[in-house]
Amino acid sequence: MVKQDAIVVGVDSGGTKTIACAVTVDGRIVGIGYGGPTNAIFVPEGDAIYAMREAVAAALGVTLSDPIAVPEVQSIYLSAPGFSADSAERALRDMCPEAQLKVEGDSPAVFRAAIPSGDGIVV
Numbered sequence: 526m527v528k529q530d531a532i533v534v535g536v537d538s539g540g541t542k543t544i545a546c547a548v549t550v551d552g553r554i555v556g557i558g559y560g561g562p563t564n565a566i567f568v569p570e571g572d573a574i575y576a577m578r579e580a581v582a583a584a585l586g587v588t589l590s591d592p593i594a595v596p597e598v599q600s601i602y603l604s605a606p607g608f609s610a611d612s613a614e615r616a617l618r619d620m621c622p623e624a625q626l627k628v629e630g631d632s633p634a635v636f637r638a639a640i641p642s643g644d645g646i647v648v
Contacts, residue, residue: 528550528597528599530549530597531550531597531598531599532547532548532549532550532555532595532597532598532599533547533548533598533599533602534546534547534548534581534584534585534598534621535548535604536577536601536603536604536605537604537605537634538560538562538563538576538577538580538603538604538605538608539563539564539606539607539631540562540564540566540606540607541562542560542562543560543561543562543563543576543577543579543580543605544557544559545559545560545581545583545584546584547581547585547598555586556584556585556586557583557584558579558580558581558583558584558585559579559580560575560576560577560579560580560581560583561576561579562576563576563577563605563607563608563612564605564607564608565607565609566607567607570612573607573608573612574612574615574616577608577613577616577617578616578620581601581616581617581620581621585598585620585621593620594619594620594621594622595620595621596621596622597623598620598621598624599624600624600626600627601613601621601624601625601626601627602627602629603626603627603628603629604630604631604633604634605628605629605630606630606631607630608628609628610626610628613626613628
């Protein structure tokens, strides 16, 4: 069951930047945050984890210097090529202790955005 005050976070990250958007389950934007690259091909894992934390914290309105847990976050979807599920746990678990985390490369997000019905080709 979804709580009325639940927040979900979508993250698009890769080799150049990270963008996180936090929204309520009824679609109201809570915040948008930005961070550096997270793709392990381009940056060390520690830098990638920091960039992910920076973007998600900004979207949730918390600071990294004094982070607080945001239990209202129920789910975080990361479209993050080169960013592992283990890195996501280390980056976000203390900030979002109740959240389900899902990490995928960018292909599923591209397909869903380009072809909402589910059938088609992306070039």
